[in-house]
Amino acid sequence: MRHQEEKIPGGKLVRLTIKNDGDNRFVQLSGDFFIHPEEGVFLIEEALRDIPENTPESLVQQTIGEVVRKARLEMIGIDVGVIARLYSRCRVDN
């Protein structure tokens, strides 16, 4: 299991947990942030599950940004930049 967290200055605490179990991949985004509508978090987690581990951070950010735009998610205290950073750090820090 890999786990990273970051507190955005003026924002909220964001945590990302990734578990690889054979062919199954578990990705969980957690913290005290706000996403409206709340179900949007599942779309982000699903997108992260499908992103290959060696994907550059900028592309991760772009992919998640698309998900947020398409689903018209409003994010408060969290942004796509921190999600991409945490994803990259999870990849590095085993």
Next chain:
Amino acid sequence: MWRVIPLETRTAAENMAVDEAISDSVAAANVQPTIRFYRWKPSAVSIGCFQCIRDEVDVLSCESNHIDIVRRRTGGGAVYHDANGEITYSVIAPEELFDKDIKASYKEICSWIIEGLSVTGINARFRPINDVVVGNKKISGSAQTRRHGVLTQHGTILHSIDRATMFSVLKPSEKKLSDKATTSFEDYVTCALEQGCPSQQSLYNALLSGFTLEKNWKPDRLSEDEKAKAEKLVEKYESDMWNRSR
């Protein structure tokens, strides 16, 4: 016209069920926009809908202290709701009564808290995103969701603090203080009692006047339909499937 449900005391699951039942009724235009005040008995920890229970809560400490744990339908952080130490409010109303901008609507509803606290002589201010502070210490936090055209915002106002219990059941990450003017969670919070408001009753009276200032309102109770919906929703808020979903 606003409906105000006066201070009542319920379990954690009941409180969350009642807020959701009211939201459904407001969405169906069956009831007026509603302001509700409540307390929690037994004491409880509520966690934000995106939080992971094992990261935020010392479950064993909760169990040994007979403290309930419930997941809210709103985001935000974990909160210890002392049965004797705080007042919780909820504002449940059609979205169009508030700014479309969620951050602006936090500020508006928090201004009602600030107005109420000022009645007791407490000089508080809004600290974005969703806090009310006295000096740099947090006295109130809120969380909001918008569903089916209805805004639900709930939050707590601390009257007294049992810091030992609060920080035995909550496990806040030190990183949360990284952009705050303090290095300890014990110093990060304050309460109305420490700021000179002697009783919970006087705090409640002040909050009631702050929340209803310049509004048409009447005290009322839950409708029979809301009571029935809430009874069903209690099961959800007592279930592991909901509370331990993260």
